[in-house]
Amino acid sequence: MVKVDIDYSVYLVTGREFLPPGKDYYESLEESLQGGVTLVQVREKDADTGEFIEVARRTKDVCDRYNVPVLINDRIDVHLAVGTAGIHIGQTDCPIPLARQLVGPDAIIGISIGKVEEAHKAIDQGADYVGIGAVWPTGSKDVRNKKMLGPEGVGEILDILGGTGIKSVAIGGIHLPNLAQLLHASISPISANHLDGIAIISDIVASETPKEAARALRDLVGSFKRVRKTLPDPMAIFGIPTKRDLTVDGLVTGVMELIRVVKRETPLVHQMTNTVVVNDSANVTLAIGASPIMSTHPRDVADLSPAIGALLINFGTISDKEGMLVAGRQANVNRKPIVFDPVAIGATSYRRETSVDLLSHWQPTIIKGNAAEIGAMAKSTEVASRGVDSVGSGFSDPGAVVKALARKRACIIVLTGESDYISDGSVVLKASNGHSYLGSITGSGCMTGTLIGCFAAAARLDYLSKKEAYEDLSQLVQGDMLLAALSGILVYNVAAEVAAERPDVKGPGTFRAALIDELYNLTPETVKERAKITMLS
Numbered sequence: 428m429v430k431v432d433i434d435y436s437v438y439l440v441t442g443r444e445f446l447p448p449g450k451d452y453y454e455s456l457e458e459s460l461q462g463g464v465t466l467v468q469v470r471e472k473d474a475d476t477g478e479f480i481e482v483a484r485r486t487k488d489v490c491d492r493y494n495v496p497v498l499i500n501d502r503i504d505v506h507l508a509v510g511t512a513g514i515h516i517g518q519t520d521c522p523i524p525l526a527r528q529l530v531g532p533d534a535i536i537g538i539s540i541g542k543v544e545e546a547h548k549a550i551d552q553g554a555d556y557v558g559i560g561a562v563w564p565t566g567s568k569d570v571r572n573k574k575m576l577g578p579e580g581v582g583e584i585l586d587i588l589g590g591t592g593i594k595s596v597a598i599g600g601i602h603l604p605n606l607a608q609l610l611h612a613s614i615s616p617i618s619a620n621h622l623d624g625i626a627i628i629s630d631i632v633a634s635e636t637p638k639e640a641a642r643a644l645r646d647l648v649g650s651f652k653r654v655r656k657t658l659p660d661p662m663a664i665f666g667i668p669t670k671r672d673l674t675v676d677g678l679v680t681g682v683m684e685l686i687r688v689v690k691r692e693t694p695l696v697h698q699m700t701n702t703v704v705v706n707d708s709a710n711v712t713l714a715i716g717a718s719p720i721m722s723t724h725p726r727d728v729a730d731l732s733p734a735i736g737a738l739l740i741n742f743g744t745i746s747d748k749e750g751m752l753v754a755g756r757q758a759n760v761n762r763k764p765i766v767f768d769p770v771a772i773g774a775t776s777y778r779r780e781t782s783v784d785l786l787s788h789w790q791p792t793i794i795k796g797n798a799a800e801i802g803a804m805a806k807s808t809e810v811a812s813r814g815v816d817s818v819g820s821g822f823s824d825p826g827a828v829v830k831a832l833a834r835k836r837a838c839i840i841v842l843t844g845e846s847d848y849i850s851d852g853s854v855v856l857k858a859s860n861g862h863s864y865l866g867s868i869t870g871s872g873c874m875t876g877t878l879i880g881c882f883a884a885a886a887r888l889d890y891l892s893k894k895e896a897y898e899d900l901s902q903l904v905q906g907d908m909l910l911a912a913l914s915g916i917l918v919y920n921v922a923a924e925v926a927a928e929r930p931d932v933k934g935p936g937t938f939r940a941a942l943i944d945e946l947y948n949l950t951p952e953t954v955k956e957r958a959k960i961t962m963l964s
C-alpha cells in the first residue's frame with residue numbers, strides 16, 4: 428500500500444444520528460460525494476464492532492466509486508478489517524507511536540488538537556494531519572470541557588504547523604455563513620499558514636440537500652485556496668484585490684480617486700455608534716458625499732445588511748450588543764467591510780469582554796483606536812487609558828505595534844494620535860496631518876472611524892466596478908482596505924487643517940462647524956497638496 432494523496436478541502440465526518448428524519452445514510456453520503464466532499468471519516472459512537480465494520484465497509488464501497496479516501500474514527504481494528512486509508516484519533520485514544528506500529532507506515536494518521544502543546548506533540552509524533560477544534564460551539568458533540576478556539580486560536584496553532592508539511596483541518600460549528608470568516612481570520616500571524624480544509628458533520632449530514640451543502644462548502648474552500656496560491660505576496664493577509672501602486676504618490680492618487688468614488692456612488696454606511704456622536708457622525712458622512720444609516724435593532728440590522736456598503740461598530744456607549752453581534756455576522760456573510768472602533772476598551776472589564784464576544788462572532792476588516800485602545804487590543808503595557816483617552820507618551824515603536832496586531836487579527840489596524848499609523852500586516856504607513864483643535868471636540872476619533880467606514884464602502888464598490896473584478900465568495904472583503912483606511916485618516920485631518928486656518932474659527936465650537944463645511948468642500952487636489960505620508964515598511 429502507498430500513502431494516498433489526500434485533498435482535505437471538505438472532510439465529511441459522518442453522523443447517522445444527525446440525518447434528517449427519513450433520510451437514508453448511504454443516499455446522503457452519495458449525494459455529499461456528488462457535491463464535492465474530498466475525504467470521509469466514519470464516526471460511529473454507538474455501534475458495536477460488527478455494525479461499525481459493516482457501515483465502514485459499505486461507506487468505503489460508495490466512496491471508492493468517487494475516488495474519495497475513507498478514514499476511521501478511533502478504531503484501529505475497524506480500519507484494519509476494512510482496509511481504509513487510515514484513522515483519526517483523539518488525545519485520549521491510542522497514542523500515535525503505537526497506532527503507527529499497528530497501522531503501518533502508509534496509513535494516514537490524523538489527531539485532534541486544541542492547544543499549541545498538542546500541536547508540538549503531533550509534529551514530534553509524526554501525525555499526517557491535525558483536526559483543530561473546537562472552533563465554535565456545536566450541537567454535534569459535547570465540547571463543554573474544551574476551550575473554543577475561534578479563528579484566531581486556530582491561527583496560533585497554524586503557526587506551529589507552518590513548514591512542517593502536516594496538513595490541517597478545522598472542526599466544530601463550521602457552517603457556510605461563518606466559513607469565509609474562519610478561513611480568513613485563521614491565516615496564521617507569523618508564517619501566513621492557512622487551513623487545508625474543514626471537517627464538517629451537521630452542515631452536510633443534517634441537510635435535506637447534502638449535495639448542495641457540500642458543493643457550496645467546496646466552492647468556497649477551493650476558491651480560498653486558489654487565491655492564496657496565486658498571491659504575489661504569500662504573506663499578505665488580504666487576497667490582493669486590485670493592482671496597487673505602493674508608493675506614496677501612488678497611494679495619494681488612490682486616495683484622490685476614492686474621494687471621487689464616494690461622491691459618485693454615495694455608499695450607504697451603517698453606523699452603530701455611541702450616543703455622544705451619532706449626530707456628528709451622520710453629518711460628516713453626508714458632508715463627504717456618503718449616506719448614513721444609524722440603525723441598532725437586531726432585526727433591523729439583519730435586513731439592512733445586503734443594502735449597505737460598509738458597517739461601523741463603535742462601542743463607546745454599549746447598549747445594543749445584540750444588534751452588534753447580528754450586524755457584524757451579517758456583514759461577514761454579505762462580504763461587507765466592518766470598521767471596529769473599540770472605544771475605551773481598556774477602561775472596563777465589560778468592554779474587554781464585549782470586544783472578545785463581538786470578535787468571536789465576526790471578523791473586522793479595519794480596527795481603529797487611539798494608543799490606549801490599540802495597546803489594550805495588543806495586550807501591551809506601554810500605554811494606559813483614562814476613560815476614552817490615552818495617557819503617557821505612547822508606544823516606543825508604533826509602527827511595529829500596528830504591524831504585529833494587523834497580522835494577529837488578520838485585519839487593517841489604524842492607530843490614531845498626533846501622527847497616525849496604519850498597517851495591513853505588511854505595509855506600515857505614517858500620516859502626520861491634523862490640528863490640535865481635533866483634541867478639543869468630542870467624538871473626533873469616532874468621526875475618523877465613520878470616514879474610514881465610508882471609504883471602505885467606496886473601496887469595495889470601486890473594486891467591484893473594475894472590468895476584471897468578480898465577487899469571490901471566499902474573500903471576506905474585496906477592495907483596497909489599506910487605501911480606505913488611509914483615505915479616512917487623510918480626509919479628516921486635512922479638512923481639520925483647512926478648517927482651523929479659517930479666520931472665522933475662534934475655538935472648538937466654530938471649529939466643529941467649520942470642520943463639517945471643509946469636509947463638504949474638500950477637493951482631491953487639496954488632499955494631494957497637504958498629505959504628509961511616510962511609508963515605514
Ligand SMILES: Cc1ncc(COP(=O)(O)OP(=O)(O)O)c(N)n1
Nearest residue numbers: 500515516517518539558559598626
Ligand atoms: C477531523 C477531526 N477532528 C477532530 C475530531 C474529534 O476527534 P476525537 O477528539 O477523537 O473525538 P471523537 O470524534 O472521537 O468524539 C474528529 N473526529 N475528526
Ligand SMILES: Cc1nc(C(=O)O)sc1CCOP(=O)(O)O
Nearest residue numbers: 560561565567599600627628629
Ligand atoms: C466530532 C467533533 N470534534 C470536535 C472537536 O472539537 O474535536 S467538534 C466535533 C463536531 C463537529 O460537528 P459540526 O460540524 O456539526 O459542528
